Amino acid sequence: MIRQHIALISVHGDPAIEIGKEEAGGQNVYVRNVGEALARIGWHVDMFTRKASPDDPTIVEHQPRCRTIRLKAGPEEFVPRDRIFGYTGEFLDNLIKFQETEGIRYSLVHTNYWISSWVGMEWKKRTSIPQLHTYHSLGAIKYKSVEAIPMIANTRLDIEKTVLETAERIIATSPQEKEHLRSLVSTKGNIDIIPCGTDIHRFGSMNRCKARELLGLKPEDKIVFYIGRFDKRKGIETIVRGVARSVLRGNPHLKLIIGGGSRPGQSDGIERERIEGIVAELGMTDFTTFPGRISDELLPAYYTAADVCVVPSHYEPFGLVAIEAMACGTPVVASDVGGLQFTVVSEETGLLTPPKDEVAFGQAIDRILTNPEWRNKLGEAGRRIVESKFSWDGVAYQLSDLYTALIPKREKVLMEVGG
Numbered sequence: 160m161i162r163q164h165i166a167l168i169s170v171h172g173d174p175a176i177e178i179g180k181e182e183a184g185g186q187n188v189y190v191r192n193v194g195e196a197l198a199r200i201g202w203h204v205d206m207f208t209r210k211a212s213p214d215d216p217t218i219v220e221h222q223p224r225c226r227t228i229r230l231k232a233g234p235e236e237f238v239p240r241d242r243i244f245g246y247t248g249e250f251l252d253n254l255i256k257f258q259e260t261e262g263i264r265y266s267l268v269h270t271n272y273w274i275s276s277w278v279g280m281e282w283k284k285r286t287s288i289p290q291l292h293t294y295h296s297l298g299a300i301k302y303k304s305v306e307a308i309p310m311i312a313n314t315r316l317d318i319e320k321t322v323l324e325t326a327e328r329i330i331a332t333s334p335q336e337k338e339h340l341r342s343l344v345s346t347k348g349n350i351d352i353i354p355c356g357t358d359i360h361r362f363g364s365m366n367r368c369k370a371r372e373l374l375g376l377k378p379e380d381k382i383v384f385y386i387g388r389f390d391k392r393k394g395i396e397t398i399v400r401g402v403a404r405s406v407l408r409g410n411p412h413l414k415l416i417i418g419g420g421s422r423p424g425q426s427d428g429i430e431r432e433r434i435e436g437i438v439a440e441l442g443m444t445d446f447t448t449f450p451g452r453i454s455d456e457l458l459p460a461y462y463t464a465a466d467v468c469v470v471p472s473h474y475e476p477f478g479l480v481a482i483e484a485m486a487c488g489t490p491v492v493a494s495d496v497g498g499l500q501f502t503v504v505s506e507e508t509g510l511l512t513p514p515k516d517e518v519a520f521g522q523a524i525d526r527i528l529t530n531p532e533w534r535n536k537l538g539e540a541g542r543r544i545v546e547s548k549f550s551w552d553g554v555a556y557q558l559s560d561l562y563t564a565l566i567p568k569r570e571k572v573l574m575e576v577g578g
């Protein structure tokens with residue numbers, strides 16, 4: 160049984176927060192599930208994040224050997240991620256204080272997103288702790304598509320390059336992400352590919368009729384489902400415009416469900432309002448619903464009930480939503496980009512179409528909605544692929560082997576003799 164203490168750092172993505180709130184998304188899900196799965200196989204996992212509310216407890220025990228620790232770094236309120244970097248020095252100081260007070264010696268640090276990678280690199284300068292890093296998003300790709308490049312851009316690009324070249328290992332979550340790191344960031348540094356995962360028990364154990372009954376949807380409904388953050392780069396507009404052109408337009412059973420949390424006046428709230436405006440302008444309000452944040456309990460039902468799940472992102476390094484839908488036996492129509500090219504097998508588990516192409520999205524959705532038998536075949540194949548390649552337990556075993564290989568030998572001996 161492994162007994163080492165390891166630190167996962169996710170400064171802006173709190174693993175203990177409710178997903179779908181405060182811009183929480185894939186990174187929060189990844190850190191929490193990786194942490195919990197690693198703890199199940201024996202690691203002592205501490206997941207460090209920034210305290211973003213005085214009401215949030217400082218320590219959350221998720222299960223034996225796995226906890227979230229919220230460190231003070233700047234005001235105890237929501238701070239947009241581009242402004243968090245200024246508080247990382249305080250975060251590091253409090254991390255080191257915590258370690259000293261608790262008397263823990265961490266054998267390895269796994270950082271998430273560029274902000275945390277800086278904390279890991281600085282920590283490493285003081286303790287020579289081995290560092291692994293997962294990007295979750297890449298500045299070199301993001302800044303190609305945004306209208307206004309933020310002030311922080313150069314700092315981010317520099318840090319993303321340095322961590323690639325200096326970390327003991329980079330975890331790319333798809334071969335496409337590895338390729339982008341090599342072509343856009345640096346040819347130096349060590350990269351392994353270990354995908355993201357999903358809970359194959361939680362997603363995929365519900366029957367479709369039951370799911371529809373639970374959600375008040377009819378057996379004959381034709382349901383197109385989106386779930387995720389409200390962010391322009393998620394491409395929700397493409398789906399709305401694509402569904403507006405559907406051959407089923409006018410059929411009373413066509414339904415578009417756009418799920419995900421947002422806060423009025425904040426960036427996600429503004430994007431939701433913009434999308435609602437397009438829905439109204441295209442005369443789609445009578446068959447489009449915005450259920451808001453979908454609870455953990457109901458999310459599997461939504462995926463299962465849907466005829467097709469859409470992931471129209473402009474870019475995704477991985478894209479958890481695609482494998483969650485596939486785990487529930489639902490085909491995915493996704494943008495032909497990044498990690499979606501790795502998870503969605505076009506014509507086998509769904510369809511890939513060019514990003515931002517509303518005509519192509521509309522046609523792909525129609526192909527699936529108008530052929531229920533094929534729809535079920537695609538769904539079954541998706542489930543099989545997720546079971547074989549994308550379970551959190553499988554991911555945790557791969558990470559665990561890598562951690563073990565990277566922890567210096569001296570440390571392992573000390574641990575074994577109880578030092």
Ligand code: UDP
Binds near residue numbers: 184
């Ligand atoms: N999610 C959720 N409820 C919501 C919105 C999102 O549970 O209301 C989850 C979704 O199930 C997925 C994650 O947030 O696990 C989004 O991850 P993805 O990699 O697709 O996108 P990211 O947020 O990383 O851009």
